[in-house]
Amino acid sequence: MRNLDITTLRSFVAVADNGGVTRAAGFLHLTQSAVSMQLKRLEELLGLELLDRSGRRIALTASGEQLLVYARKMVALNDEVIGRLTNQAFEGEIVLGVPHDIVYPAIPRVLQQFNIAYPRVKVQLISSFTVALKEQFSKGECDLVLTTESSETAESETLASRPLCWIGAPDGTAWRQRPLRLAFGRACTFRPKVITALDQAGIPWEMAVETDSDRTIEATVSADLAVNTMIDGAEPPHLTQIDHSGGLPDLPTQKINLYGADTTGSQIVSELAEFVRRAFREVSTPISVKNRNAA
CATH class of the missing domain: 1.10.10.10 (Winged helix-like DNA-binding domain superfamily/Winged helix DNA-binding domain)
Incomplete structure (x- = not known):
């Protein structure tokens, strides 16, 4: 050799x-x-x-x-x-805030690839709700923050626009029940939009689960005791998009916004922001519905 x-x-x-x-x-x-x-x-x-x-x-x-x-x-x-x-410019710690419902599938890939490229930089991931993350960002507690919002703001950069989808248990029937049983977080920004859509469609509903725990919501929906909504393509593998054939109202499009990419002046934060952009570009097209429930 x-x-x-x-x-x-x-x-x-x-x-x-x-x-x-x-x-x-x-x-x-x-x-x-x-x-x-x-x-x-x-x-x-x-x-x-x-x-x-x-x-x-x-x-x-x-x-x-x-x-x-x-x-x-x-x-x-x-x-x-x-x-x-x-290089000392490529070491330290970055705090990245991401809403619960868009952690998958992009963020694990970002963390893995960024760690390979910059092994001396620690990325601390905070998973919460958009409102809480924006508040933490305004206080300087996060370097970068992703949000799910109805529109772009002057301080943000829109990475993707995707529709909200109805989410339920595989082969579930909870979406057929009336009143429709919902499971939502107390601070979820999707919740008022969903309620408005149901009211306009004349569909009775009740809040079966109101919690601060994302795991509680997932467990309830997985048990086919309620339904939830998520951004298209962000549902975990144990849940599925509901093929309701018009039985539920269409939901509005949400924007995935990035805050902090151009405000910190830190080279390494800018590098992480580029990894995040790239990950969302790769999954920018809404993922086609897989394993939907039979109507």
């Missing part, structure tokens, strides 16, 4: 860029003989002539031209790795 040495490749790139060993040695703060020795070892390792020394000015051979493309990439990747792992 033969392994290329980054130091040797860096010297080779410097010679190519500076047109000779003497200038490259000055650029690298090495002696001319040290650079020449590194080039010789590189040629011996590959069994190829990389430099054409026949003229007054050193030129690259065909093999040298080909190696130069790879050498630039390898040196750049080496420097990027070192910079990411040792």
Whole structure:
């Protein structure tokens, strides 16, 4: 197994860029003989002539031209790795606030990929309701916040627009019952919109569960004791969108907004914001309904 040495490749790139060993040695703060020795070892390792020394000015051979493309990439990747792992600008802690109902599927992917890219940065995830998260952001308790709102604000950036959907238990029948039994959080911003839609459609309803616990709502809906609403594509795998065939009213579109991306001035916070943007772009098209209940 033969392994290329980054130091040797860096010297080779410097010679190519500076047109000779003497200038490259000055650029690298090495002696001319040290650079020449590194080039010789590189040629011996590959069994190829990389430099054409026949003229007054050193030129690259065909093999040298080909190696130069790879050498630039390898040196750049080496420097990027070192910079990411040792630069103090890429360490610390970021507080990210996300509403309960849009944590999946994007946020776990964001946390995983960001940790790989910036292992010295700790991301503290806070999951709550939009109203509470905006309040925490205004107090400086969160660096970045995602929200679900009816419209974009002057301080926010809209990442996606998706409709609200009726959510129930797989093969459930709770959506057929009247009055319709609902399970909602006390601070849920979807709740008044859903109630308005039901009232306008003339569908009687009752609040079966009113809680601050997202788990309580999911357990109740999973047991087919009530229904809930979520943004299209954000439902957990143990719940499903209800194919009501017009038996329930259509619900309005919600915007997923991002706060804090351009206000902190922190490079690492901006990097996390870009990971969040990318994740929501990848799932920006509403996910088609899967495993819907039979009408």
